[in-house]
Every structure is written in structure tokens, then in C-alpha cells.
Amino acid sequence: MNRLSDMQLLVDAADLSSLSAAGRRAGLSPAAASACLQRVEAMLGARLFERTSRQLRLTDEGRIYIASCRVAIETMREAERAVRSGTDGVSGTLRVSAPSDLGRNLLVDILDSFMGLHPEVRIVLTLSDSLSRFVPDDIDVAIRVGPLEDSDLVARHLADxxxxxxxxxxxxxxxxxxxxxxxxxxxxxxxxxxxxxxxxxxxxxxxxxxxxxxxxxxxxxxxxxxxxxxxxxxxxxxxxxxxxxxxxxxxxxxxxxxxxxTPIHAMYHPNVFQPPRVRRFVDFLHAELAKRLPSNADDATAFSSAG
Missing domain, CATH: 3.40.190.10 (Periplasmic binding protein-like II)
Structure with missing residues (x-):
């Protein structure tokens, strides 16, 4: 099997909580699926799953690796779609989290414009007034307002x-x-x-x-x-x-x-394979916030009185 097929098998195993079920989906015997997992674990020098007679559970190393596998698989699919269509369009699911105030007052309109430019991107938006500094693996872009704590995440300053x-x-x-x-x-x-x-x-x-x-x-x-x-x-x-x-x-x-x-940052996981839709959205968000928000206190006062 090639590397991408190995990744898909492991992603399916994580989603189905069963290596045998993932093997059946790929047309593999349980022995072949188990051999694939052992080969990848040996290559990485780390155990990806805790296996018992009743369940298959990701280890901490497994969660990191599977998250990167998902990105790599989706990036390849996007590249294939772009080549087939002859365009540089992006597609797939974009998961964004943000504070409620920002979502209601700014982000909803910015996302609407982004949807118009990229109709093949599906948006999943999570809004809350109590967002933690921790960004779950299933969030592509977390928008945070305020000083940042030390983190392994990539943080891009968008605006003040x-x-x-x-x-x-x-x-x-x-x-x-x-x-x-x-x-x-x-x-x-x-x-x-x-x-x-x-x-x-x-x-x-x-x-x-x-x-x-x-x-x-x-x-x-x-x-x-x-x-x-x-x-x-x-x-x-x-x-x-x-x-x-x-x-x-x-x-x-x-x-x-x-x-x-107060600084506004876009935060995302430091994956080597960053889906094009994530890069495109962060670039778009940076440009839109620069246009929509004042850059200093005097402009801020004028901003609130402008029609």
C-alpha cells in the first residue's frame, strides 16, 4: 500500500473505533489491516492506538498523527479537484471558532463574502463567549481577541x-x-x-x-x-x-x-500540510479586518460616529 492509503486506513480506524471495520472499508483482511498499522507504528517509533478486545483508542501520539493525516488527505483531494476543474478554487469543510460578539458583528459578513467567492467551501462556525485558549484538533481556524498565552499553535495577528x-x-x-x-x-x-x-x-x-x-x-x-x-x-x-x-x-x-x-489573532495547528482553504481564509480575513476596523484610537472614535 502507498502512504496515502495507509493514512486513510488509520483515519477510518480512528473514526470507526475498529481496525477490522476500517480494513473492510478498504477491502483488506483483518491481518492486512493490522500489518499496515504495525508498519506505520514501526516507522514512527510510536504507538498510535491502544488496542483491547473491546475498543480501539487513540494515544496522544495517535491524535497528533491522525490530525495531520486528515489534513494531508484533504489537501491531496483539493489538489485533484483543482486540477480536474482547471481552476485554483478551494473546497471542503472549514471549521472556525470565534467569540460571539465578533461572530455576530463582523465575522458573519466576512464569511458571507468568503462563501460567495468560494461556494465549494462548507463553513462550520462555533461561537461562544467562553472560548478557551485550547484549540481542539477539529477546529481549522480559531479567532481569539486579547493577549495570547504561550502555545504550540501558529498565531497570525489580524488587526487591533x-x-x-x-x-x-x-x-x-x-x-x-x-x-x-x-x-x-x-x-x-x-x-x-x-x-x-x-x-x-x-x-x-x-x-x-x-x-x-x-x-x-x-x-x-x-x-x-x-x-x-x-x-x-x-x-x-x-x-x-x-x-x-x-x-x-x-x-x-x-x-x-x-x-x-486589543489584538485579534487567527490561531491554527502547525501542520506541514495546511489545506488551501485555511490559508485562503486567513488571508481573506486579514484583508477584510484591515478594511473594517480602525487602526488607532482617534479613528476608532470616528468609526463609531460614521454612518
């Missing part, structure tokens, strides 16, 4: 986002407009809570304050709506509240002085 303090006109009329960062400590505030706990430490320009009087929620959209309803001051990404600012539902507080940049 801007966090702002905002509140409704009613809230400001009731509580007054804060003049100094420390004024917010005892004012009513609204805080997003994630797996890491409540995000009640706010960076306002060069100052950092920890707010104390706050309602909290795990859903960023609820935080935005509470702010519009006048329940307190919120610390949000500008693109999440720009429409509310333009329509007068929210007011920026001491912008751009209290605006703080």
Missing part, C-alpha cells in the same frame, strides 16, 4: 480591536459622567463573565481599574442590552456597540482617551 467604556444617556444623566478612571470603581457597571471569572478589571488608556458594583452575565449580548436599558457602564469592543452609539442609544465615555487596543 478597541475596547471602550459606554453607557446610555439615561445612565449618564442619573450617575453623572465619570471624569477619572477611579470614578468607575463605585459606579454601577456591567461585566461579562467567562470561564476565567468576571472581567471586572478594565484598562482605560494608561490606567487600570477594578470595578466593584456590577451586574454580570455570561452572554455579551445581554451586557449590551443592559447598557442600552441604562443599567450601568459597560466595557465593550467598539464594533459591538458602534451601531448603538451612532443611533444615540449609547454614549462613549472619555473616548479616545479611555480606549484600549
Amino acid at each position: 480591536s478597541w475596547r471602550v467604556v459606554c453607557a446610555s444617556p439615561t445612565c449618564i444623566a442619573t450617575c453623572g459622567m465619570p471624569r477619572h478612571p477611579e470614578d468607575l470603581v463605585e459606579l454601577p457597571t456591567l461585566v461579562l463573565t467567562t470561564n476565567a471569572g468576571p472581567r471586572n478589571e478594565w484598562r482605560l488608556g494608561e490606567a487600570v481599574v477594578r470595578v466593584r458594583r456590577y451586574h454580570e452575565c455570561t452572554d455579551s449580548e445581554v451586557i449590551r442590552k443592559w447598557a442600552v436599558l441604562g443599567r450601568g457602564f459597560a466595557y465593550r469592543q467598539l464594533w459591538a456597540v458602534a451601531a448603538d452609539v451612532r443611533e444615540g442609544r449609547l454614549v462613549l465615555v472619555n473616548a479616545p482617551a479611555w480606549s484600549a487596543p
Whole structure:
């Protein structure tokens, strides 16, 4: 058997949790399938599966190798499709994860444009306000907002986002407009809570304050709506509240002085064989965010007031 056939057999074995079933799919006897696995394990010098009488389970080394096998197989299939069609089009499934705010306010339109350019790509989008820094093997591109922790993943800087303090006109009329960062400590505030706990430490320009009087929620959209309803001051990404600012539902507080940049990165596994659809999407995402997001605090203030 050739290397690609070996890879397909092992991928099928992982998916079916059975080496015999994978062998039958490939037209091989159980003995031939077992010999294939032993040959690959000997070549790698590592055990890929834990085999018992009842189940077949991937080892840590196996998970790494099978993930790369999937990429290699899909890359070859994409190349064959491109050659047959005579184009440089991309296809296959693209799995993306991102924060909910980013997904609702920016990514949904960017993906729509990408779908129009590449109709053969199937999108699987996962949105959450509590995304971990760990990126599962089945995610092709993870978009993360904020400082990155040390990781074996490849991280590409896409753009800078801007966090702002905002509140409704009613809230400001009731509580007054804060003049100094420390004024917010005892004012009513609204805080997003994630797996890491409540995000009640706010960076306002060069100052950092920890707010104390706050309602909290795990859903960023609820935080935005509470702010519009006048329940307190919120610390949000500008693109999440720009429409509310333009329509007068929210007011920026001491912008751009209290605006703080936050990096946006695309993260993906360092596979040698990166599917063309992943490279194409990350390049497209980088270009689109550069067009859609302001590059500095002054432009950010203008961005929120532009029609």
C-alpha cells in the first residue's frame, strides 16, 4: 500500500473505533489491516492506538498523527479537484471558532463574502463567549481577541480591536459622567463573565481599574442590552456597540482617551500540510479586518460616529 492509503486506513480506524471495520472499508483482511498499522507504528517509533478486545483508542501520539493525516488527505483531494476543474478554487469543510460578539458583528459578513467567492467551501462556525485558549484538533481556524498565552499553535495577528467604556444617556444623566478612571470603581457597571471569572478589571488608556458594583452575565449580548436599558457602564469592543452609539442609544465615555487596543489573532495547528482553504481564509480575513476596523484610537472614535 502507498502512504496515502495507509493514512486513510488509520483515519477510518480512528473514526470507526475498529481496525477490522476500517480494513473492510478498504477491502483488506483483518491481518492486512493490522500489518499496515504495525508498519506505520514501526516507522514512527510510536504507538498510535491502544488496542483491547473491546475498543480501539487513540494515544496522544495517535491524535497528533491522525490530525495531520486528515489534513494531508484533504489537501491531496483539493489538489485533484483543482486540477480536474482547471481552476485554483478551494473546497471542503472549514471549521472556525470565534467569540460571539465578533461572530455576530463582523465575522458573519466576512464569511458571507468568503462563501460567495468560494461556494465549494462548507463553513462550520462555533461561537461562544467562553472560548478557551485550547484549540481542539477539529477546529481549522480559531479567532481569539486579547493577549495570547504561550502555545504550540501558529498565531497570525489580524488587526487591533478597541475596547471602550459606554453607557446610555439615561445612565449618564442619573450617575453623572465619570471624569477619572477611579470614578468607575463605585459606579454601577456591567461585566461579562467567562470561564476565567468576571472581567471586572478594565484598562482605560494608561490606567487600570477594578470595578466593584456590577451586574454580570455570561452572554455579551445581554451586557449590551443592559447598557442600552441604562443599567450601568459597560466595557465593550467598539464594533459591538458602534451601531448603538451612532443611533444615540449609547454614549462613549472619555473616548479616545479611555480606549484600549486589543489584538485579534487567527490561531491554527502547525501542520506541514495546511489545506488551501485555511490559508485562503486567513488571508481573506486579514484583508477584510484591515478594511473594517480602525487602526488607532482617534479613528476608532470616528468609526463609531460614521454612518
